[in-house]
Amino acid sequence: MATTTTPNAFALRAASLLKGLRDKGEFKHLQVLESPMDAEVLIRDAAGKPRQVLCFCSNNYLGLANHPEVVEAGIKALKDYGAGTASVRFICGTFAPHLELEQRIARFLGVEAAYTFVSCWNATEAVFPTLAEPGDAIISDALNHACIIDSIRLATVIKKGVHKFVYPNNDMDTFETRLKEARNTIDDDHAIWVITDGVFSMEGSIANLPTMRNLCNQYGAILCVDDSHGTGVMGKTGRGTHEHHNMQGADIDLFTGTLGKALGGAAGGYIAGAKDAVELIVQRARPTLFSNALPVTVACSASKAIEVLDRDPSRVDRLRDNCAYARKQIRAVGFEVIESPTAICPVIVGETAKAIAMSKRLLELGVYVIGFGYPVVPEGEARLRCQISAAHTHQHIDALVDALKKL
Numbered sequence: 001m002a003t004t005t006t007p008n009a010f011a012l013r014a015a016s017l018l019k020g021l022r023d024k025g026e027f028k029h030l031q032v033l034e035s036p037m038d039a040e041v042l043i044r045d046a047a048g049k050p051r052q053v054l055c056f057c058s059n060n061y062l063g064l065a066n067h068p069e070v071v072e073a074g075i076k077a078l079k080d081y082g083a084g085t086a087s088v089r090f091i092c093g094t095f096a097p098h099l100e101l102e103q104r105i106a107r108f109l110g111v112e113a114a115y116t117f118v119s120c121w122n123a124t125e126a127v128f129p130t131l132a133e134p135g136d137a138i139i140s141d142a143l144n145h146a147c148i149i150d151s152i153r154l155a156t157v158i159k160k161g162v163h164k165f166v167y168p169n170n171d172m173d174t175f176e177t178r179l180k181e182a183r184n185t186i187d188d189d190h191a192i193w194v195i196t197d198g199v200f201s202m203e204g205s206i207a208n209l210p211t212m213r214n215l216c217n218q219y220g221a222i223l224c225v226d227d228s229h230g231t232g233v234m235g236k237t238g239r240g241t242h243e244h245h246n247m248q249g250a251d252i253d254l255f256t257g258t259l260g261k262a263l264g265g266a267a268g269g270y271i272a273g274a275k276d277a278v279e280l281i282v283q284r285a286r287p288t289l290f291s292n293a294l295p296v297t298v299a300c301s302a303s304k305a306i307e308v309l310d311r312d313p314s315r316v317d318r319l320r321d322n323c324a325y326a327r328k329q330i331r332a333v334g335f336e337v338i339e340s341p342t343a344i345c346p347v348i349v350g351e352t353a354k355a356i357a358m359s360k361r362l363l364e365l366g367v368y369v370i371g372f373g374y375p376v377v378p379e380g381e382a383r384l385r386c387q388i389s390a391a392h393t394h395q396h397i398d399a400l401v402d403a404l405k406k407l
């Protein structure tokens, strides 16, 4: 075989980019866990030994990731159905538990239908490239999750002539201006799509869904909500951000959400809403036509998680109480946390390297909290994102606050 003397451009570039991350202290190390996700976890320390720490960086909001019934449902599914179907769903890839899970999600949210995917990322990527058509407009909050941004980008590439509008986070005046602009841009045969996170994942703030619903009605727009951080958390029974605002599921035209946070925590995502919108996704979305189903073990665990939540919504009360307690205590030691009923308490620290260094120090103190920096959040707004769970006790939260105090 001939040897090449041409430098490998990609290899040089990759080495240089990775060196840059290391030099700036922005290189992410993957922390290995040696126990199930819970309020307390075993991490693998630098010497390769397990060490117990308090976990405040998981989206295990309801503490269901290691719930005995949720675990058992997954084991039973593996025994009943094996690992999977080795096929995409429309060929021979759908098990009865997929349909049962989808009916359960639709009932839980109070909408007509739902369809599951291996992740919410996949579900979201299915939405706009499938449902939007050239001549439609999509209006998006500037702080929407990356999967929404990419879904819109993909739609504008695949369906040339889709118009995109962005408004500053939760700014309802500019949102109305964008609706007006969209209405003036498109003709009556085309649709205006509005998409927002229910709970903004880096801020812990919530979308003003009642105002958005009213404005969408006024301008004839379709309201879509990604409630990945709201489902299981917000509202009296954990239905989500719409329930927090005393709205019904049917007040939202299309939901996207994850099964990888409050609802079992394994993986998986869904879209939910009107039957025809869901059916179009089943018939035409590329992630449904060209990619395998959610593993059946995960489908059964997620179904059980929703059943457990439905049976005992007191977990949501416990979570709400923990969130209020954590905010009060964090503030009491001099940190600033946005006031909100969500389980995301970001402590802003400034530079990315500082956030990473602080989270490293917290881990030494026995508290596992992640520092988020650029490009996940804007430059200069790096933060420690403390995430609260129903699995935490007030003593766990006191230990978090003690460690923050030591910083």
Ligand SMILES: Cc1ncc(COP(=O)(O)O)c(C=O)c1O
Binding pocket: 118, 119, 120, 121, 122, 145, 147, 197, 201, 226, 227, 228, 229, 257, 258, 259, 260, 267, 268, 269
């Ligand atoms: C708002 C939001 N949407 C979607 C996702 C993606 O979810 P999944 O892990 O199921 O792809 C996340 C995960 O971080 C999220 O925070």
